Amino acid sequence: TKALDEQVGGNHYKNFEIQPIEFIHKNKIGFIEGNIIKYACRWKVKGKLEDLEKIKKCADDSKVGVVIGGGLLGLEAANALKQLGLNTHVVEFAPQLMAVQLDQQGGKLLRNKIENLGVSVHTGKATSEIVAGEQCRYRLNFADGSHLETDLVLFSAGIRPYDTLGNKAGLTLGERGGIVINNACQTSNKDIFAIGECALWDKKLFGLVAPGYNMARVAASQLSGGDLQFNGADMSTKLKLLGVEVGSIGDAHGTTANAKELIYQDPIRDCYKKIVLNESGDKLLGAVLVGDTSDYDTLLQYMLNDMALPEHPECLILPDSAGAPTLSSSALPDTATICSCHNVCKNDIISAIDNGANELGAVKTCTKASTGCGGCTALLKSVVDAELAERGVEVNNHLCEHFAYSRQELLHLVKVEKIKTFAELLSSHGEGHGCEICKPAVGSILASTWNDYILSEQHVSLQDTNDNYLANMQKDGSYSVVPRIAGGEVTAEKLIVLGEVAKEFNLYCKVTGGQRIDLFGARLEQLPVIWQKLIAAGFETGHAYGKSLRTVKSCVGSTWCRYGVQDSVAQAIAIEDRYKGLRSPHKIKMAVSGCTRECAEAQSKDIGIIATESGWNLYVCGNGGMRPRHADLFATDLDDVPLVYPLSVNRNPTFNSASEVIPKVSAVLLMPLNTTPSSTTT
Missing domain, CATH: 3.30.390.30 (FAD/NAD-linked reductase, C-terminal dimerisation domain)
Structure with missing residues (x-):
């Protein structure tokens, strides 16, 4: 610091304050000519909240937004503009998006996916100037003669090193900026070190946090007499x-x-x-x-x-x-990097455990592993658990600090002791007042075990936001509302009501895979009014947010289809009306197809029913998610009468696990209508 003070002239270090990177120029940004003061901003990794407020304010007065730069931050910026409701474009000089990280085919697929999400992509475009627009505020003129009009411009065009101080100090800079450093993070003046975005190592600038941390370690080592060297960074x-x-x-x-x-x-x-x-x-x-x-x-x-x-x-x-x-953890060498952000290897974790860190939190505190981006959390836990088990230390699988039991053990306690409330479970097997981990977990256990009304006074505090507000919270904090449309059958009058509600509250409408209509973008304070209007029209919640029966999908069946052999719509409505509200450890989906052409995709559902000339075939245990599974044929040629038995008023607490739900539901499905259910199958 003394050498730095001498070179810039005076004692500046004590009062020196590093300013955030600012590259908003009044007359020129990079090599782009024009005058774009009010509606041009540079998208920065680290800035002030006021900067974001300014961008949002500009967006409020805009309809079209352009992001110049198709890298990581540019695409994040495009997502932000899209969420603000702007018609969004991304302009990239390279022939593809994320040209540094992806190959041509990967970039092409990414572009297709992003364009399918409603963001227009323009690659191979060099912006030569920005002038006044005709339809929008500004027009971007490209070097190839084409142009694009916009109301707002965000710049995210690469790393710009903030090297002003180094320049004043007379330090050697790179051709395009950046303070040149060696493997010891020393600048051209050996008494001055540079780390982070301002540092240029081997003609490379690093805009990620992990290389900055590594540089800091090297600089600290050198200043304390060590010989640690910086040899680049993994940019994965x-x-x-x-x-x-x-x-x-x-x-x-x-x-x-x-x-x-x-x-x-x-x-x-x-x-x-x-x-x-x-x-x-x-x-x-x-x-x-x-x-x-x-x-x-x-x-x-x-x-x-x-x-x-x-x-x-x-x-x-x-x-x-x-x-x-x-x-597995044992297959990794001791030198394996577990946390890239803080450069923590497996051996560091082993050392921490050997020195007394006998649980995950203590290992994090000692090593800082998984305290950066958090992407290594699962791997870190795997390594810690394996190392503790190898030392004979019992791995703590407690749900949280309030219950010294795993979730499975709590489920068994609830079943065996017939515990009906959280307060009862806490007083007999827990301590404290509970937390955001154990309350929803126990709430789910109680709901799927006893199927009591979850919004009753004794259960409502255990439910998450979605169950409390009868809507599904989305990534931007708004909510989606999904009314039940049993079997996919809806009247014209109800469709009109859905349209009127969506129009009144400016909601985005999407037909779901379960043959329902999802209304997106509702604010929390709007939900009571929205539901009031929907309930008045005869709708009810479709439980699209809960671990419960979601939908019973159907084709049009024999009523309309010339191939249909049974009335699949009526059957689907009957089943959905019977099982709606049923809580389970996981969501349940069903479907009814009117013939073997299988338009309702029943064989990819938890419960599937397919019509035959002689009745109905019943399938169980299908799945259409990440790991598709063809359902198993459970029973054939069932008549209408024994297929569905009306659900009794007192639901029996026998639906205790995913493995039990399917066979018990199947058993009830097979029960004749004129048969009185036993206490074990009600």
């Missing part, structure tokens, strides 16, 4: 952009000499995966993941730790590969 990243999962690891472009590539592409699921291997095919150099990043953590460990790949490395990216090896 995993994130979700506009709802699209994206991952990039190591040499994603395969620029290493003699590198080989293995590619998996699924155009149905819009998923693209590529792994880059060395010449011999036994080491991972990099990877690109778009649409599905579930393999990211495993691939990253193979790359970071230079681990030998399995005999068939393609199994690492193929879906549901039975031969894919599980990368």
